[in-house]
Amino acid sequence: MTLTIVLAACGNSNGNNENNDTEGSGDNNTNDEIDLGQTELQIGTDDYVSNLVNTYLAKLLLEEIGYTVEVNQTDVGVQYTGLADGTTDVIVGAWLPYTHASYWEEYQDDLEQISTVTEEVELGLVVPSYMEDINSIEDLRDNKNDIGEQLEWEITGISPGAGQMQLMENEVIPGYDLNDWTLVESSGAAMSASLSDAISNEEPIVVTLWTPHWTFNEFDLKILDDPQNRFGDPDDILSVSRTGFQEDSPAAYQLISQFNITKEDTQNMMFDVQEGMDPEEAAQKFMDDNPDLVEEWLEGIN
Structure with missing residues (x-):
């Protein structure tokens, strides 16, 4: 299905449209035609709430301008294979250049980076702030205050396919000689539940965590120092498409290229999900509460 919408150029922001024929008005008041192109879109996400809420926010924005959007929730690897084979x-x-590096390296010839969605997101090992003497990954290695025995030598992780788990296995554990420790596979939700339970009982716990995440709104947490920088410098979260997406759905591509959000705003939506909303409800609430941001994302399109 191919549609065409007529868009007012966004160069003139003073609202004065009475002088369109006067000399010097130039290109600020010209109209451009932009095709919606293919209107049925597949947008991919994993099951981590930070990505889910932002994905549903993008879905609602795309629907606002006339697209029909289906969200495909899979694991990270399937996201990239879907982009590469054109089914997404x-x-x-996309957490790049570090967390999703292996997927990018494998599939980059069939992918296109569009824009930065969120700047400087962090990965790390996290503990509650009441664990006052545990401040560095080196404290785990050195078994400071018998922290290993207290935790039965377990670090609570997330799903095995996640980029952070790969970094733990390939960089953090060997780099810090954490060979006495076991990285326990679970899921994002199970990790959060374990963290909440431990904090409610003021018990020690070490989890793999990242920003943005709702737990930083709810609890007093600290990311352990990483003096060897094994987790790498902070990633950016990027929008990535299959090749040909811009040509096939140009208005969608333009919207996605204008879509960016702060860690704090994402965490607020995540907190709404934790309080009982589903991700799409939380995204709709955010749009309703932030009309100026919505207007910014849709500038020149609607």
Whole structure:
């Protein structure tokens, strides 16, 4: 299905449209035609709430301008294979250049980076702030205050396919000689539940965590120092599409290229999900509460 919408150029922001024929008005008041193009879109995400809420926010924005959007929730690897084989059009949760590096290296010839969605997101090992003497990954290695025995030598992780788990296995554990420790596979939700339970009982716990995440709104947490920088410098979250997406759905591509959000705003939506909303409800609430941001994302399109 191919549609065409007529868009007012966004160069003139003073609202004065009475002088369109006067000399010097130039290109600020010209109209451009932009095709919606293919209107049925597939947008991919994993099951981590930070990516889910941003994906549903992008879905609602795309629907606002006339697209029909289906969200495909899979694991990270399937997201990238879907982009590479064309069954997925776009994602807004690519953690690069570090966390998703292995997927990018494998599939980059069939992918296109569009824009930065969120700047400087961090990965790390996290503990509650009441664990006052545990401040560095080196404290785990050195078994400071018998922390290993207290935790039965377990670090609570997330799903095995996640980029952070790969970094733990390939960089953090060997780099810090954490060979006495076991990285326990679970899921994002199970990790959060374990963290909440431990904090409610003021018990020690070490988890793999990242920003943005709702737990930083709810609890007093600290990311352990990483003096060897084994987790790498902070990633950016990027939007990535299959090749040909811009040509096939140009208005969608333009919207995604204008879509960016702060860690704090993402965490607020995540907190709404934790309080009982589903991700799409939380995204709709955010749009309703932030009309100026919505207007910014849709500038020149609607």
